[in-house]
Amino acid sequence: MNKKQGKQSIIFGAPPIITSTANIVGPMEGEGLLAGYFDQVMADNLNNQDSWEKCESYMLEWAIRKAVAKENSTIATVDYVLAGDLLNQLMATHFALRSLGRPFLGLYGACSTLAEGMLLGAVLLDGGFANKVAVAVSSHHDTAERQYRFPTELGVQRPPVSQWTVTGAAAVVLAYAGSGPRITAATVGKIIDMGIKDPNAMGPAMAPAAVDTLWQHIQDTGRQPAYYDLIVTGDLGVVGKTLVIQLMQEKGLDISQNYEDCGCMIYREDQDAHAGASGCASSGVVFTGYLYQMMLARKLQKILLIGTGSLHSPTSYQQKESIPCIAHAVAVEI
Amino acid sequence: MNKKQGKQSIIFGAPPIITSTANIVGPMEGEGLLAGYFDQVMADNLNNQDSWEKCESYMLEWAIRKAVAKENSTIATVDYVLAGDLLNQLMATHFALRSLGRPFLGLYGACSTLAEGMLLGAVLLDGGFANKVAVAVSSHHDTAERQYRFPTELGVQRPPVSQWTVTGAAAVVLAYAGSGPRITAATVGKIIDMGIKDPNAMGPAMAPAAVDTLWQHIQDTGRQPAYYDLIVTGDLGVVGKTLVIQLMQEKGLDISQNYEDCGCMIYREDQDAHAGASGCASSGVVFTGYLYQMMLARKLQKILLIGTGSLHSPTSYQQKESIPCIAHAVAVEI
Structure with missing residues (x-):
């Protein structure tokens, strides 16, 4: 060991290399702060599919195929696909994977799934079990709303602390050889539950899990926060992000200068997303778009991506349970 | 690679060792064919918990702690827990893991989750990332019925092809050192969808996925079916099991003498389980109980465990989609 x-x-x-990334988003994301960093912006949230669920599947398959195509290879060269989404029984993922015909491992880490997949993909590569792995995630505003909260058509008013589920999918190709940023380290999270029961307050619920993993990463690796050009969480939103800075401050560490949250980077303030973005695709489209491009341009050289997952279910909420959360970290360096 | x-x-x-296993089941399983191979039989399906979901969580946590206790070690020595269940957002697993405080990776492979977890656990060990990994799964008849089909209280008549979800949880401890059967090989499945749309007919839906993985295992490893004392699928039931034998026959291979299905090994015929058992705990309790004991007694020395997963969701069924299936195989030898 x-x-x-x-x-x-x-x-x-032998740190695995992120040789390619791809993403696809809905129109709202395409009009947001990161317009210009997406491979494809859909005209609407259905994209000519029969249902929002089928649209989400379409996006996930598209992102995987695009990421592979961008590195001029074929899907047949991918040894394993690791993927997941927010839907019950990973419906978007399973339907997307039908046509790919590749060995597949399903993951559920809610919005931490990209980080979990990158971590396990790197394990498969560094352990000598694969030459190439594709990791992919998706989320869709309308499939998530009707599963976790209320039917979109109902038009229920959202509280200010709530976040907006990103419509999008993201894929990364990890390989043993090639060029690109490398996954040099990772920290596997524990489940942290501080007793928050409001499923609208996912950012505050997840913040302690993010802090727990970041703190453990520092203890385990000896890398102080300043080691990274950017520490970036998945989808804590404005409220959760502020909490992370405060909680780290209480531990005597100031991360206010090199910490950001993907959930605060996607939508413009006038887009009515309230506390920010959430969903598997939040860290997904920010990492595979803006952050990956910044790394290739050497404007960012060391990133710690902390995927954050709120592991509640509608049933657990109805049964008045609190929200278990998790955060997994991957260090990406070029 | x-x-x-x-x-x-x-x-x-360096094939990882299965140093310990544990399981817990409901009363119906405890009165079945494998009575005597379970560590604990609950008096009823609630076990003094407030809900069936909490009972399922209780079982999962119990199984992990018991498996670790049986090898005279502590939960703190477990580097990673890999686990999953059938509930939306892995509710049983996430609530169980709250109190364990160990690094956790969530998996979703429906009823193939035990095999998926053993495979990935072995990857973590053989790759040099861990000394000890716990893998656990659970299912519960009543939580599954109300999520996937009808509320138990409704008393809807079940068709003959339907299977009975096992109430139980199972855990295995994998380690780099120690004694016990070893995981020598594995085959990662692809998603196979033959167009079956009836969620009561999961066995027939999953059979082609099991055959695809078994066939690929033979091609990849050169191990003919006769290499194994027993090839055992997860939860195909009577109908699915017959189909597997037929489909292998069509490929020119006779597995009728050394093939069994865990779903056909749990309930007595007079227990009204129709086509057999299903659920993550089907292969879970059979492998960690009967099969593991048979291996320790050297009555079985080479097993190929093929976990089979039906990856449908209630939403996909309502949207008239067919059922994507998957099967992962792990070879266990002593």
Whole structure:
């Protein structure tokens, strides 16, 4: 066990390379702050599909095929696909994977799934089990709203703390050889539950999990926050982001200068997204678009991506349970 | 990439050891064919919990703690827990994991989750990322019925092809050192969808996926079916099991003498389970109980466990979609 470091972290021996990324988003995301960093912007949230669920599947398949095409290879060269989404029984993922015909491992980490998949993909590569792995995630505003909250058509007013589920899908190709940023380390999260029961307040619920994983990453690897050009969480939104800075401050660490949250980077303030973005695609489209481009341009060289997942279900909410949360971190360096 | 063999298989360099297993079941399972091979039989399906969901969580946590206790170690020595269940957003798993405080990776492979977890756990161990991994799964008849089909209280008549979801949880401890059967090889499945749309007919829907993975395992590893004392699928039931034998026959291979299905091994015929057992706990409690004991007694020395998953959701069924299926295989030898 020479690659485990400290209590929860991994240092990769031959850090796997992120050779390609791709993403696709809905119109609202396409009009947001990161317009110009997406491979495809759909004209509407159905994109000529029969249902929002089929649209989400379409996006996931499109992102995987695009990421592979961008590195001039074929889907047949992908040893494993690791993927997941927010829908019950990973419906978007399973229908998308039908036509790909590749060995598949399903993951559920809610909005932390991209980080979980990158971590396990890097394990498969660094462990000598694969040459190439594709990791993909999706979320869709309308499929998520009707599953987790209220039917979109009902027009229920959203509280200010609520976030807007990103309509989009993202894929990364990880390989043993090639060029691009490398996954050098990772920290696997524990489930943290601080007793928050409001499923609209996912950012505040997830913040302690993000802090727990970041703190453990620092302890395990000895990398202080300043080691990274950017520490970036998945989808905490404005409220959760502020909490993370405060909680780290209480631990004596100031991350206010090099910390951001993907959920605060997608929508313009006038887009009525309230506390920010959420969903698997929040960290998905920000990492595969803006952040990956910044790394290729060497404007960012060391990133710690902390995927954050709120692991509640509609049933657990109805049964008045609190919200278990998790955060997984991957260090990406070029 | 020296550990991948053929198109979809892995040959482990230092095969990880299954040092301990544990399981817990409901009363119906406890009165079935494998009575005597369970660590704990609950008096009823609630077990003093407020809800069936909480009972399922209780079982999952109990199984993990018991498996660790049986090998005289503590939960703190477990580097990672890999787990999943059938409930939306893995509710049983996430609530169970709250109190364990261990690094956690959530998996969704429906009833193939035990095999998927054993495969990925073995990857973490053989790749040098861990010394010890716990893998756990659960299912519960009543939580599954009300989520996937009808409320239990409604008393809807079940068709003969339908299977009975096992109430139970199972855990295995995988380690780098120790004694016990070893995971020598694995085959990662692809999603196979033959167009079956009836969620009562999961066995027939999953059979082609099991055959696809078994066939690929043979091609990749060169191990003919006779290499194994037993090839055992997860939860195909009587109908699915017959189909697997037929489909292999069509490929020119007779597996009728050394093939069984966990779904046909749990309930007595007079227990009204119709086509057999299903659920994550089907292969879970059979493998961790009867099969593991048979291996320790050297009555079985080479097993190919093929976890089978029906990846439909209630939403996909309502949207008239067919059922995507998957099967993952792990070879266990002593």
